[in-house]
Amino acid sequence: MNYIHNTITKLKESSPAQVEFYQAVEEVLDSLQPILDSNEQYQVHSIIERMIEPERQIMFRVTWVDDQGKVRVNKGYRVEFNSALGPYKGGLRFHPSVNASIIKFLGFEQVFKNALTGLPIGGGKGGANFDPKGKSDGEIMRFCQSFINELYRHIGPTRDVPAGDIGVGAREIGYMFGQYKRLTGNFDGVFTGKSLLWGGSLARKEATGYGCVYFAQYMLEDRSDTLAGKRCLVSGAGNVAIYTIEKLYQLGAIPVSCSDSSGAIYHDSGINLDTLKELKEVRKVRLKEYLDVHSDAKFIPIEDYPADGNAVWRLPTAQLAFPCATQNELSKADAEVLVANGCIGVSEGANMPSTQEAVDVFLDAKILYGPGKAANAGGVATSQLEMAQNASMQRWSFEEVDEKLKVIMRNIYCSASETAAEFGQPNNLVLGANIAGFRKVADAMIEQGVV
Numbered sequence: 001m002n003y004i005h006n007t008i009t010k011l012k013e014s015s016p017a018q019v020e021f022y023q024a025v026e027e028v029l030d031s032l033q034p035i036l037d038s039n040e041q042y043q044v045h046s047i048i049e050r051m052i053e054p055e056r057q058i059m060f061r062v063t064w065v066d067d068q069g070k071v072r073v074n075k076g077y078r079v080e081f082n083s084a085l086g087p088y089k090g091g092l093r094f095h096p097s098v099n100a101s102i103i104k105f106l107g108f109e110q111v112f113k114n115a116l117t118g119l120p121i122g123g124g125k126g127g128a129n130f131d132p133k134g135k136s137d138g139e140i141m142r143f144c145q146s147f148i149n150e151l152y153r154h155i156g157p158t159r160d161v162p163a164g165d166i167g168v169g170a171r172e173i174g175y176m177f178g179q180y181k182r183l184t185g186n187f188d189g190v191f192t193g194k195s196l197l198w199g200g201s202l203a204r205k206e207a208t209g210y211g212c213v214y215f216a217q218y219m220l221e222d223r224s225d226t227l228a229g230k231r232c233l234v235s236g237a238g239n240v241a242i243y244t245i246e247k248l249y250q251l252g253a254i255p256v257s258c259s260d261s262s263g264a265i266y267h268d269s270g271i272n273l274d275t276l277k278e279l280k281e282v283r284k285v286r287l288k289e290y291l292d293v294h295s296d297a298k299f300i301p302i303e304d305y306p307a308d309g310n311a312v313w314r315l316p317t318a319q320l321a322f323p324c325a326t327q328n329e330l331s332k333a334d335a336e337v338l339v340a341n342g343c344i345g346v347s348e349g350a351n352m353p354s355t356q357e358a359v360d361v362f363l364d365a366k367i368l369y370g371p372g373k374a375a376n377a378g379g380v381a382t383s384q385l386e387m388a389q390n391a392s393m394q395r396w397s398f399e400e401v402d403e404k405l406k407v408i409m410r411n412i413y414c415s416a417s418e419t420a421a422e423f424g425q426p427n428n429l430v431l432g433a434n435i436a437g438f439r440k441v442a443d444a445m446i447e448q449g450v451v
């Protein structure tokens with residue numbers, strides 16, 4: 001424990017004020033003690049010290065002109081964390097909260113997540129503190145072009161392959177790819193999450209949400225249970241939340257909530273997916289407008305959320321929870337309410353949505369808990385399937401991709417649960433996922449020498 005404690009202390013000294021990054025590192029390192037104890041070569045090779053230091057961090061100015069002719073300035077980031085298993089792979093996030101700490105936490109998680117998929121991809125993450133909300137299409141395009149004017153020199157199909165994340169969907173990927181192509185002259189698979197018209201993969205859009213529900217299904221199956229008839233709380237109303245809700249319906253469950261940064265919707269008879277898609281994918285408006293179509297639903301504005309948590313997790317009894325919005329959106333108090341209300345499982349669509357204290361509540365209560373780096377890995381896995389289709393100039397059907405996604409999610413679940421059992425903590429998928437991912441990356445790093 002001293003070794004891990006000292007490592008975290010040094011990290012805090014060398015990378016001040018990066019609280020989300022410390023949180024992600026501490027969560028992983030806390031799980032690794034058993035494997036560090038059983039294999040001293042990881043310490044001899046300073047694997048932990050190397051893993052928590054990104055291979056490369058690129059920070060740059062993004063200058064663009066708004067519709068009023070004013071010059072605006074944002075901060076752009078790409079953290080190329082670890083390439084032991086393959087080219088850097090991970091999304092770009094455009095959100096005003098983005099800073100070096102958030103991008104580093106996401107990049108660090110991505111390394112383990114990508115390793116868990118069993119696919120040849122390293123880990124990275126990037127983005128900008130740019131707020132796409134309220135921006136015109138022209139402003140979004142000019143921002144994306146300026147962002148790529150710097151980033152293009154660092155990315156490439158065998159080097160670093162970005163994708164979407166919060167605030168970055170098919171439209172933004174399109175503008176960034178267009179500028180990349182203009183600057184380099186290359187039409188290659190340098191982004192994933194592309195439009196189906198020019199190299200995107202069927203089922204990529206759905207993959208993170210679908211995968212997160214498959215993960216829940218596999219956890220339940222191990223307890224001889226199913227999703228059928230289960231009432232589910234979902235947070236978020238973006239890409240991951242929408243396709244989590246879609247797959248829950250397909251497998252017979254009843255999702256009763258969703259949320260955005262203005263508040264939460266509770267619909268006792270089940271969220272209407274068509275309305276949600278119309279509001280968020282087509283009209284891109286606030287969730288409150290859901291009430292215009294469904295007067296029997298309830299809207300809880302963000303101002304009315306409890307001081308110690310998120311109103312979504314305080315809604316009437318549900319058996320399953322799917323946090324699909326953002327980091328630290330589920331507090332210890334939320335976790336206690338969920339468990340007290342009879343929740344039997346949590347599958348994380350978002351990255352690190354539960355605080356460390358909330359995770360401890362789930363593990364102590366021995367409910368099913370699928371950590372984000374395992375449960376939401378379906379998105380990046382399908383991104384790699386998109387890269388494979390681009391490289392071989394093939395196009396697979398929706399069913400083919402979905403079938404591969406199911407197999408990958410099952411393998412991730414088995415890998416995490418078998419590793420947890422191997423280290424004497426069956427059902428602790430946090431420990432299982434962290435050790436299984438770590439082992440692959442660490443062994444590859446040792447084989448590749450001191451680089």
Ligand code: NDP
Pocket residue numbers: 164165166167168208236237238239240241259260261262324325326327349350351376377379380
């Ligand atoms: P989107 O931008 O499509 O949607 C994000 C949703 O979460 C929106 O409804 C947004 O509301 C809400 N949200 C974001 N930040 C906050 C906040 N601070 N407080 C309350 N609500 C918030 O992003 P995605 O669905 O793609 O991503 C959601 C999560 O899933 C993120 O953690 C992401 O890292 C993770 N993830 C995504 C993958 C993907 O393939 N897209 C893959 C793996 C993980 P509003 O619009 O009002 O801001």
